Structure formats: structure tokens, C-alpha cells
Amino acid sequence: MNKERIYKLLFSSVYPLYIKKVESKGRTVEELDTVIFWLTGYNAKSMQKQIDKKADFETFFNEAPKINPNASKITGVICGYRVEEIEDPIIQKMRYLDKLVDELAKGRKMEKILRE
Known part of the structure; x- marks a missing residue:
């Protein structure tokens, strides 16, 4: 993985792609935001600030209020890598x-996605 290139991806440019992906599978922006808020601790206002200032992913995660302690329960393969x-x-x-x-896009129940 090219770390510098990945770090500099703008969250504001990827977020609309996430929206498109989940909406095309019948899920909502609200559900997407719930997942993002669960992982990062952001809320609607603080995430919008990150989008408005065109934060890259490095900044987005470094400034996240609190990464969910259950994030380590997220397992599996994504983009060819075991997370x-x-x-x-x-x-x-x-x-x-x-x-x-x-x-979320594959229709998994929210309770399972949020590792409850």
C-alpha cells in the first residue's frame, strides 16, 4: 500500500462514494452516518466540519473524538487485506x-454491524 497516497485521500471526496454505494443497495445516509459516528465518535456537526475543511483521512482519524473500543471486533478481508x-x-x-x-451495503443488520 502506498501510505502517503492513502493518507492524503480526502474524506470529503470518498464520503459521497460511500453514500452512492449504500443508497444503491437500499440503505440510507442516516444509516451510513450512524456507522461512521459509531466508529469515530463524530456527530453530524463535527463530521460536517471535517468535510468542509476537506480533511484527509489521516486528519479525519487523528481528530476523531474517540475510536470505538469495539472497533477491534471488526474482522475480515477488505480490498485484499485482512483488517x-x-x-x-x-x-x-x-x-x-x-x-x-x-x-451496510450488503444488508447486514445494524446490530451486527455495530458489534452489539
Whole structure:
């Protein structure tokens, strides 16, 4: 993985792609936001600030209020990598988010996605 390139991806440019992905599978933006808020501790207002300032993923995760302690329960393969084995903490959090969005798009129940 090219760490510098991945770190500099803008959350504001990927978020609309997440929306498109989940909506095309019959899920809602509200459900997507719930998943993002669960993982990062952001709320609607604080996440919008990150979008408005065009924060890259490194900044987005470094400034996250609190990464959910149950995030380590997110396991599986995303983009060819086993998320629980990714050593770089920022890339691991990005892949956690990708995995959660995938699960949402695949119709998994919210209780399961949020590791309740």
C-alpha cells in the first residue's frame, strides 16, 4: 500500500462514494452516518466540519473524538487485506470504515454491524 497516497485521500471526496454505494443497495445516509459516528465518535456537526475543511483521512482519524473500543471486533478481508492484521493504525481505521460500509451495503443488520 502506498501510505502517503492513502493518507492524503480526502474524506470529503470518498464520503459521497460511500453514500452512492449504500443508497444503491437500499440503505440510507442516516444509516451510513450512524456507522461512521459509531466508529469515530463524530456527530453530524463535527463530521460536517471535517468535510468542509476537506480533511484527509489521516486528519479525519487523528481528530476523531474517540475510536470505538469495539472497533477491534471488526474482522475480515477488505480490498485484499485482512483488517485485523493491518499494522498501520490510520490505514487500519480506514479499512475498518470500508468494511463497515460494505457490511451496510450488503444488508447486514445494524446490530451486527455495530458489534452489539
